[in-house]
Amino acid sequence: MAGSRLYRLLRLTHSCLHGAYMAKIGKRTVDASDKGPKPYFVWDDDLKGFGLLVLPSGVKSYVYQYRTAGGASRRITIGKHGKLTAEQARAMAEAHSNAVFNGRDPAGEKKDRRHAAKVNDLLDAYVESETFKSKAEKTRKTDTGRIDRHLRPLLGNLAVPTLRPNDISKAFVSIRDGKTAKREKIGFRKLSRVTGGEGAARKSIRLLRAIFEWAISEQLATANPAALVKVGSDGQRKTILDDADAYGRLFKALDVMEGEKRVRQPVADAVRLIALTGARRGEVTGMQWKHVDLQLGLVTLPPASHKTGRKTGEDRIIGLPTVAQAIIARQQKGKPDHFVFRPAKGVGPVALNKPWHSIRAEAKLPVGIGLHGLRHSLASHMAMQGAQASAIMTALGHRNLATSQKYIHWAQEARQAIAETAASVALAGMAASTEKNTGDVVPMKGGAK
Template sequence: MSKVKLTDRYVATITAEPGKRLEVFDQHLMGAGLMLRVTDTGRKVWMVRYRTDDGQQRRLNLGMYPDIGLGEARGRAAEARKKAVDGDDPAGERRQRRAEARSNPLKTFTDLADSYFAASEVGEWKPRKTKKRASTLAGEKWLWERHIKPELGDLPIDDVTPAAIKKILRSLVATGRESTSNKVRAQIRQMFNYAIEQERVTVNPVAKTTALGDEVPRQRVLNDDEIRALWTALSDRSGLVRKNKPAAESRVFIGEPVSIAMKLLLVTLVRRAEMSGAARTELDLENGIWLIPGARTKSRRPHLVPLSSTAVSLFRRAILIADAKHIDPSPYVFPSPRDRRQPITPAALTHALRHVREALDLGRLTPHDLRRTGATNMASERLGVSPFLIGKVLSHSTETGGAAVVTLTTYALYDYVKEKRAALDAWEALLNTILWGKPGDKVAGYFPDVVPPAMSEELRRRVADDPAFRQALINELLGLPTTATTRQARVTKLRDQ
């Protein structure tokens, strides 16, 4: 037994001689009672030593290294000491929980998965200190059902070995799914961390595996021709046929609401889940504002999206379609066809876009690539928007802490609204130039979706030949904010309320 002021490097490199076991106590102030036990097989376990109120000395297992790092081990040790000072016995409580677990054990990996998902759904298991989002859990369940359960679900938990896990990871990498391989590994690791917390196991087998997938950040950006082809296909979906598919599966069937949602992804640059779950109460179309609550954003902070006239008209069209043939309006812009009380899923956008790009032979294309396309064009010499402002438009998190977090949360919701609107309006103008060859021609291309098809041929010619008349007509039909000054005045008024 020795005493050392532990460091990350020391913990990572310390070894025990063959046939011997080391016990090293931490001399750091925050590590009082903390011990690292090292075996000759390389196994390293954190322990903390304390005394109960009646003077008995206890040792509590804090977890395995490297699953638990030095900093976290010191934090857990401090928590255990505090409980002991308060009269509790953490080790005794753990033994009691273990006895209860033995009376109703988690036997198979499927048993563990069921318990893990149940605990995650109610917020009992929060590895990052916050309850998992429903979308996150949905993704984890998909990975479990598709890739993990078929291979490991029926195995006893103790038989889920590093070798069994590696077999799944290698299989995925061999079929070109390297990113999925890494996600599966991370998912299994989380499940076993939960099992350790439940004292069902003491070792996480994933710690003896490595991420096999060589993930390369996607760089997919649509060129102008691809943007035109995609927008045209979304506007006229008739005749779209997926190539190299059986006849029964080749036709592309995409409803107008989903096509509008995908156009809006390109126009607003929001994330697919933010778009699919858009609620009507979030939209102020008169002022050209979309306020996405923090509960629906990746950063968990509200995100204000200035809406261009294109976005406003598309949203109005989507709402018009949603209300057609229904007495009671849905609370969502894109209600599910199966249950109008729920929105469409983010996956609906991904699947629809996959079918369209297969019909157009555009190569691999995801909803996030539309977001990247807009951001890349903003940053290019075509628009010259600063990276900082693009980050604001995309609602990327700002690395701040302390009082700055309070300031951002309370006051910064309307920060840079004018600049964000200018950036999105510039992107709209460029998009219109790409689509129609006229930066100010903000109605062409989606005007047929708004103007009744029964209008006279004379009116159609005037709309086609007179941009000013066309814009005035669309403003009249949709009630769009007429000028940037008017929009900014409305934003200022809303902010001051």
């Protein structure tokens, strides 16, 4: 029976100049469908709409044909024979059939995906947006690096509507494992080293999450696939200057290095001001004379000049202790728009990263502490001395009270540890006293009966 059916199929294949015929599409049917002078179809006699297209070149492709809910005829190519087996193509055709039954249009959806905006298009739109341009120059530079060196290579060619959390999770792993790491020339005798790592991966995906939130507000996307991707936390920055001795080593190192001309006075003074006020590095290096009022002992930074201001729209007011006022007063005076701490050359803000490494080594400070660690140090010692979260929030310019509250929790834990250490001395004495007063128990004669 099967042999006679195959024989009829062979005769039909060779004699068919155009049109189509019915047969059970399987391996034997596909193999027996020879090329002809014109294209023709073999339609499956079991699954309606499932077919095999045979071209004069001999190329064979699986297709699925259907009508939309509106009555329009559609045909979608499933794939070429060779890349797909007849069984795999049938399974995909059944999936299309189910989609059509549920009112969907597989061919229309495929066309939409093909013409949909790519992630690269979304990234381009974001970089040109006012939201991006309103960020600080340094932040824009950092974000551009993460976009161009991590997000574009891994996700740029994917369509925005079809981007899934799993795609983003894979990108996170690739960045974390260094698959986007490279060196590139960025100028004369200048190399950029893209290292990747877990921190870079977290920050890149968080940036993508923020970009999609912006895109939704601009009606460029309908969902944020990055919102469901877990990237972990940065952890707590617990490396601080522990005590007055550590601060003493820092200030002595600054005095010595400044006296020996190993660091410039504006650099040393900028570090001193960060340590004394807990201001962010960018707030100090970007400080202009128009922001300073030495009579009131205040620095007032407009919203565009500090981190939280771009979100809250509020000024950041930094109180200046007397020593900090003196540090600012001895800087070279300039016009209102001039920086308080000037670089040796050029007109930009003073650079602190490179000299800080030398200062930290000279002062024998912990290797893990950065300039931001001076900010954490001030907040931690305020908490240890009993300051409330609201006071820390005001001093450091935090946007959320919860951020300041973390220092209170840290201080409580630290105070408990200190109390345990202090009590250990008393406990040792208590134990010694107990041993001294404990002797052999001798029964008394003539005891009570």
